[in-house]
Amino acid sequence: MVFGFLPKKLLLPEIDKTKMETNKTFTMIKPDAVASQHIGAILNKITQAGFKIVALKYTSLSPELAGKFYAVHAERPFYKDLCSFMSSGPIVAAILEKDDAVASFRKLIGATNPAQAEEGTIRKEFAESIEKNAVHGSDSDENAQIEGNFFFSAFEKF
Numbered sequence: 357m358v359f360g361f362l363p364k365k366l367l368l369p370e371i372d373k374t375k376m377e378t379n380k381t382f383t384m385i386k387p388d389a390v391a392s393q394h395i396g397a398i399l400n401k402i403t404q405a406g407f408k409i410v411a412l413k414y415t416s417l418s419p420e421l422a423g424k425f426y427a428v429h430a431e432r433p434f435y436k437d438l439c440s441f442m443s444s445g446p447i448v449a450a451i452l453e454k455d456d457a458v459a460s461f462r463k464l465i466g467a468t469n470p471a472q473a474e475e476g477t478i479r480k481e482f483a484e485s486i487e488k489n490a491v492h493g494s495d496s497d498e499n500a501q502i503e504g505n506f507f508f509s510a511f512e513k514f
């Protein structure tokens with residue numbers, strides 16, 4: 357298991373910033389929401405909010421892959437717990453398309469801590485705690501592209 361120091365080979369590959377898109381974001385429905393049978397309801401909220409699903413996958417993360425995906429948080433005290441949680445069961449990964457996708461999706465999912473999330477947001481409705489918070493949403497165009505490439509090949513994006 358890779359939880360502490362992350363060797364360079366575990367860092368996500370860089371992307372060509374000249375080809376960066378602003379109409380795409382990446383999401384995961386996390387193991388808590390999958391286990392609670394909320395996949396359908398969450399995908400429904402996402403499409404009702406005007407996002408087009410351009411790639412979709414039901415899969416799971418090993419502890420090593422969770423560690424790689426969340427490498428940016430490697431120094432945070434919750435990193436080990438986060439990697440255990442994110443590899444504790446299946447997840448749904450998706451690339452979503454909409455104008456201003458990253459900001460629009462962050463608004464739809466709400467604050468990291470569901471206790472602070474606005475009414476109507478996905479985390480307000482489905483999250484259990486600050487860790488088991490139902491969904492991931494990329495925080496920048498660059499990370500959206502990196503994270504989408506982590507899960508999907510060019511042949512899986514429509």
Ligand code: GDP
Nearest residue numbers: 434437438467468486487488489491492493495
């Ligand atoms: P996000 O962008 O809203 O997902 O939040 P962050 O990027 O700050 O954190 C990534 C993920 O780590 C969150 O979605 C939570 O699952 C988890 N997380 C964040 N803060 C905490 C914390 O204080 N404690 C624990 N246990 N998990 C946290």
